[in-house]
Amino acid sequence: MQTAFLTYRSSQVHYCWFGTGQKLILCLHGYGESSESFHFLEKYIGTDYTLIGIDLPFHGKTQWNEGLQFSVADLVTITETLHAKYCDGTQRITLLGYSMGGRVALQLLQSLAGKIEKTVLLAPDGLKVNFWYWLATQTYIGNRLFGFTMKHPGWFFSLLKAGNKLKLINQSVLKFTRHYINDTTVRRLLYERWTTMRAIKPNLAFIKKLIPAHNLPVRLLYGQYDRIIRPERGEKFRRGIESFCTLHIIQTGHQVLQEKQVKEIIPLIES
Structure with a gap:
């Protein structure tokens, strides 16, 4: 695996690339992870593909100095710059997004449909608007309350x-939330990451029109026991585009991007 920094405005965007194949995959990681999460794929498809992974703002080694702003234009420019660097900008890209990276992949599909070969989404965010995320990032009052809560989380x-006692919140969501707000630094990063990514909100209705118009295959992979992002979201999304969009459910939870799941992931990339 090789790594480098792309200078973008006043920031340094860290990315890695691995594999030597002619086909290009852009890898988009989940919340709290980095581009290195995809490295295990090299030994399985590295002779056929070159994989490029970007560390999103406030993740990995990226030094994001544009404040809490990351626009669709920023995402597209960074992607097109790397695209041109590694295949002169003419070869179509396979998008591979996990969790939060699935939402980013959907945004790129919406913005660059003509340059996309295929989209593979692993337990993807972005197929349903989460009310709490919307409140915390898309409204002024909600974002102020979000910032206050990350500094003073006791009431939350x-x-x-x-x-949880009233069975309005399941145990998995409770554990998941505790994990991410149980530490001062983790809470600060949560606020920065959520707020910075607020402009990445793909238009699903528009995307569902683009998919058949550009003949774009979409592959969805979910964990049957995932209590954070449920497979039902994918089932709803693929209605009306079934001939382009397949859905696969495996016996795991949210962590579908693991080497032990490689036998399920690789066919989705290659099909």
Whole structure:
């Protein structure tokens, strides 16, 4: 695996690339992860593909100095710059997005449909608008409350516990939330990451028109026991585009991007 920095405006965007194949895959990681999450794929498809992974703002080694702003134009420019660097900008790209990276992949599909070969989404965010994420990132009052809560989380913990006791919040979501707001640094990063990514909000209705218009295959992979991002979201998305969009469910939870799942991931890339 090789790594480098792309200078973009006043920032340094860290990325890695691996594999030697002619086909190009752009890898988009999940929340709290980095481009290196995809490295295990090299030994399985590295002779046929070159894989490029970007560390998104406030993730990995990227030094993001544009404040809490990351626009669709920023995402597209960074992608097109790397595209031109590694295949002169003419070869079509396969998008591979996991969790939060699935939402980013959908945004790129919407913005660069003519340059996309295929889209593979692993337990993807972005197929349903989460009310709490919308409130925390798309409204002024919600974002202020979000910022306050990340500095003073006591009241929120109490609310979660009460919701769990009343069976309004399941245990998996409670554990997931505790994990991400149980530490001062983790809470700061949560606020920065969520707020910075707020402009990445793909238009699903428009995307579902683009898919048949550009003959774009979409492959969805979910964990049957995922309590964070449910397979039902994918089932709803593929209605009306079934001939282009397939959905696969495997016996795992949210962590579908693991080497032990490689036998399920690789056919989706190659099909």
